[in-house]
Amino acid sequence: MKKLLLFALMVCSLLSQNIYACTVISYALKGEVYSAANEDDYMGFARVWFNPKTADRYGSVCFGLPDLQAQAAMNEYGLFYDFTAQNIDPAQFHPKNIYQGDFFFEILGKCKTVKEAMVFLEKYDYAISAQVLIADALGNSVIINAGTKLTKSGAYQINTNFDISKLATKNYSCRRYDISDEALKKAEVLNVPFFRDILSRTRQEGKLSTIYSNIYDLKRKLITVYNFHDFEHPWVIDLKEELAKGYRLEKLSDRFPTSFAYEQFLISDKAMYRKEMILDEIGTKGLQPTLNRYFELGKNTVKKDSTLNGILLEVGIQLVKDSYNQHANGGIWQYWFVLPGGFKIENINDKRINGAGEIFDYLTAEKDIDHKLKNFIFELNAYVKLINGDQKKAKTYYEIASGNSADTWPISFNRSKKMLAIL
Structure with missing residues (x-):
């Protein structure tokens, strides 16, 4: 399902189709800093892998599918990123200086903040057809695609499946963006139940389905995970504790009770x-x-x-x-x-x-x-x-x-x- 185009992290996407997959949010309010995301795809069997700190890399946790490209990730300093599918062809922007490696995994391992990530990004042309939201524990965030860098100016940002440059002119159509925006405008306090409600209301079902949903407390380095839009059974990851246990790669669903709906979704392939x-x-x-x-x-x-x-x-x-x-x-x-x-x-x-x-x-x-x-x-x-x-x-x-x-x-x-x- 994912094709590498100039090392495109093709998260939740098929280049040849209009795909409406994934919802990503960042929000900072009254000293609290959160990110949240629904990861939508046509296949399940999601993975989670923990990567302890090394001499030249910060510790991190990544989420993705069996190809082990990180769809979403957070490092030990609370730097987070997640992608949404787009139909943006990077070639139209004529990228020349392209990072020859796993671009965002390198950022995850070397940067603590959005500011540091942006310095890293200034060195290379963005040659990825997906659109990324990067957020940090200080409350900063930015949404980036091949033609646009939009820094957060208010309390929150939302990344769904339209070119974020169209937000200023309202030249977009995305109900998941609108539902999220309506809820975020009314927020008085940030916590897991608040984001769980938004993720539940923006989840997708059917052939293109929400495979897992994550809520990131970027300051406390806690992640609340839900499998296949089952919001009654959370798995809470304390990143510091998990990294202390060493490297491991797991099938995400192994952490959750058996679900008939999820089993039926998997059997379809x-x-x-x-x-x-x-x-x-x-x-x-x-x-x-x-x-x-x-x-x-x-x-x-x-x-x-x-x-x-x-x-x-x-x-x-x-x-x-x-x-x-x-x-x-x-x-x-x-x-x-x-x-x-x-x-x-x-x-x-x-x-x-x-x-x-x-x-x-x-x-x-x-x-x-x-x-x-x-x-x-x-x-x-x-x-x-x-x-x-x-x-x-x-x-x-x-x-x-x-x-x-x-x-x-x-x-x-x-x-x-x-x-x-x-x-």
Whole structure:
């Protein structure tokens, strides 16, 4: 669902459609400072990951989908950001100096305030098609897209799915913005129940649904989380306490009571649902026993499952993403997005990487896989072999993947050629 365009954090969006997804608010009143957001999407299985402080990064918590791009995040100083989908093409503004990495994750790790974030942003052209709201514990906020920077002038700001530059002329149509604005105008005190009411009234249901809702107390570094518009069962995160426990990546729904409505929403995407069930089985029964079971199922010619290979491929990719997220202290798998940092030759000792390698080995031995797809799998397997320290096999697999551009998907061909130039 999300495509990277000049490293576009395509949160809750499809570039080719008018998408009405996500509502983000910041508000400072009488010494209280809050942000709140509904995260809307067509798929569930949201993740939360905690990233402890390092020598060169502030500690933080991130929320997002299985691709592990941070849709929303807050660091240990109360600097917060969240995105909304837009149909703004950054190319029309001719960006030239583009940050070659995970732009906003870098801001999260290096900045304490909106002012510091703006200094960072002045160094680079904003080449992201989503629109972001950044807020801090001092009560400052700003909304930014490729063509506009709008600093908060009153007590609050709202970010929904129209270009914020149109606010001055009222040339927009968004009921979620209007409902939020009407409530915020009347606020006398800020607290969790106040924002919970707004989020409940601006939530979405159906194919495009509110996956989770968050209320951030930026001064106290507390986050109240609700899953799938169930506002009766909050999970309160004390960021300081959680960061002290070390890095971890969790499926967000595991923190909440079982919901029939949420289960039905997830089942609607059968392939994604099966992938996630395999990942859950790995968590409960172990990596190797689970992989062995599915490899045996795949060899069953009597009851051949034609979709299993594709699902196993997605499981393997997810295992690499999850492993790299921990390795990068919460960052994305940059190689996947063809970012410069992803082409460093690194070694990662992680059983998830080994498991992904087993899956890719199994799939490249399969006979009924499309030739281009198989070359894509060889490329991924080359990467896994490389970070496992087997440069010889990695080089062989990269050569297979880049043997003929007509037989390989362009992204896979280009990544393979780039890695071969390095090896």
